[in-house]
Structures are given as C-alpha cells and as structure tokens.
Amino acid sequence: MTMSLYAVTFDCTNAADLARFWSDVLGRPVDADPSEEFAAISHGGESPAVPCWMFNKVSEPKRTKNRVHVDLVSGDWKAEVDRVIALGATRIGDFDEGGSTWTTLADPEGNEFDIAAAQQ
Numbered sequence: 001m002t003m004s005l006y007a008v009t010f011d012c013t014n015a016a017d018l019a020r021f022w023s024d025v026l027g028r029p030v031d032a033d034p035s036e037e038f039a040a041i042s043h044g045g046e047s048p049a050v051p052c053w054m055f056n057k058v059s060e061p062k063r064t065k066n067r068v069h070v071d072l073v074s075g076d077w078k079a080e081v082d083r084v085i086a087l088g089a090t091r092i093g094d095f096d097e098g099g100s101t102w103t104t105l106a107d108p109e110g111n112e113f114d115i116a117a118a119q120q
Contacts, residue, residue: 005051006051006052007040007043007051007052007053007054008051008052008053008054008070009053009054009055009056010022010053010054010055010056010107010109010111011056011057011058011062012055012056012057012058012109012111013057013058013061013109014036014057014109015034015035015036015037015038015039015055015056015057016030016034016035016036016039016055017036017108018039018055018107018108018109019034019039019040019041019053019055020034020039021087021088021089021107021108022041022053022055022107023041024087025072025084025087025089026041026053028041028042028053029041031043036057037056037057038054038055038056038057039054039055040052040053040054040055041053041054062109062110062111065112066111066112069111069112069113069114070113070114071102071113071114071116072113072114072115072116073115073116073117073118074115074116074117074118075118077101077102077103077115077116077117077118080115081103081105081115084105084115085105088107088108089105089106089107089108090105090106091103091104091105092104092105092106092112099119100116100117100119101116101117102114102115102116102117103115
C-alpha cells in the first residue's frame, strides 16, 4: 500500500480570510466560493503531487505552539520573508543552525511556519 499527502488542513476562525493569506503566500488561487466555514486552495486540483490546502472554521482558539508546521523554501529567502510579513505574517525568530538558515513566522491566526533559505 502506498500513501501520499493529500492536504494540509488548518483549523481557524475564518476560513476564507486565512485561505486568502495563504493564497497570496503560495501564489495559488483560492478555490471558488470560499466561506467563513470552509475554503480551499487546489481542492481536487492540478496534480496529485501538489497537495491541496484546506481551511476549516472551528470554535476554539489556538492555544499553544503547533506540534506540526509547514516548511517553505526559497532561493530569495530574505525577500520572501519580507513579502510574507507584508501580507500579514508575524516574525517569531531567525535561525541559523547546522548549515540551515530559516525564519519562523506566524500566519494571521497564529499558526507557525518556516521559510528556509534554499541550500546552494
């Protein structure tokens, strides 16, 4: 049996708003008819190799650090970090460990994620 990643799913207070943020980060459009309850990017999408991103409204707020988070990589790490902050992310910290450089950020609902510098 083989499995592959289907979706990255976020619990949130407003699915459409958070989907728009991630749509801008990823440069991928939000699927048609997003609502406060549910929104998606590439649901039923372009390629099985490209996971969809789903956003579901939940009643309880985020309380602690994520146990799982998304890692993104960019050849222009500093510019991408600045761009994503301008979209509404919050910088948590910058790190340089074990030959890797990255910035940890939080999306507008507090979900942590990293943007790493591509290895040269």
